[in-house]
Amino acid sequence: MSKIRGGDIRAAGIPDGPAMGVALSCIPKAVKHLGRDVALQRLAEIAAAPDRSLDDPDFAPLAQRLVEDAREAARRFVERDAPAPYVNYCGDADPGALEQMRNSLRLPSATRGALMPDAHRGYGLPIGGVLETEGTVIPYAVGVDIACRMKLSVLDVDPDGLDAPGTREQLKQALLKQTQFGTGAKLRNRADHEAMDDDRWTLTPLATRLRDRAREQLGTSGSGNHFVEFGLLTLPEADLGLEAGRYVALLSHSGSRGAGAQIAGHYSKLARELRPELPKELSYLSWLDLDHDSGREYLELMRLMGEYASACHAVIHERVVGHLKAEVLAGVENHHNYAWTSERDGREVVVHRKGATPAAEGELGVIPGSMAAPGFVVRGKGRPESIDSASHGAGRRMSRKAATQQFNWQMVRPVLEERGVELLSAGIDENPFAYKDIEAVMAAQTDLVDVIGRFDPRIVRMADAGERPED
């Protein structure tokens, strides 16, 4: 009796690829159990109708694999007759951002989209892009910094202290001593947080590997447009459980650090590998199916990164506020790079917001301006056309490269002085001229959010990019 070889399995109708490996691993036991000829006959039956053999004592793993592969193949990209609809809230959107938004709506699983007023070009979906899909999640529609988010804490510090040398020095020292910036930043004296005990850190080998570095980076801010700053919060009317008035507030902007970047990179690469047939302009919009391990894993790890990024902000605020021995009177926080899931008519709906603030009716959020322009505390109006969303900031007016070429600190310093902003450190590519006019962006979204407070930055720390504001 000759052995069953790859050629026999292929002849039985099992395609080359992962299913072949699964078949080979089932063969020895099956031959022992059924004999060579019957085993081969069963292989042919399973290849023809795998869904009837999902509980087969010998070939269940193969049958399951074939069913999954068939489902996967059925979902291959097919150009649809017309793209899904979207609403554009960005009057001055660059052509690149519009093209990316339109491309995302060509995906088979896309149901609708919205482009926020601060939109600009990104990878895959534009920054400021909102995309709703059914049954899929798109790593590049969440973004590279998974769960990048805002956190505002209102403090019981006298607002006049922002202009009093003594208090001002204390605030400055709190930022200098209790925050850490830079791509590889680790906290000097390590923090801990219950987010580090989450079971999902062992969900995959990748997550398991990332846990230690994530622990070291807990409570750090990273680089780019991330910041920790003190400013003056003005509430024209009582809200957030506070009286109308002026307050000192701490505002931070950062995400899930190296861990999130690795997870984003891993799953966007995997998604692209799974969709080799996509036209190249859609490659960075490759999706993962939610009824496959890949999509489920990505969602779980994205949510873990949400908890982790939230924990980073919590540690930052705890340390800075603790340094001042101050009390937190109120707070607002929100993700702006994230995918939110819900159920609709029995189908799993995913709203991706990539640089967009969730703005369901009554939902609070923070929309920052720039180091020298105000940010706003907002309450969502829940406009369906915007998919319950708003902008996540002013949006870049120019690329980092262009900003570095066009500006130096001599040009920027007068604006900082005029606005009463003390900048501890930052890269010149983050200067206020590199951003759109936040007032214009807010004016473009009066339908989407109510402004309940204004935050004027006064002491700002960002990642040092080598050059200094004094230079």
Add this chain to the structure above:
DNA sequence: ATGTCC
């Protein structure tokens, strides 16, 4: 965004 290609 990230020690910036596992």
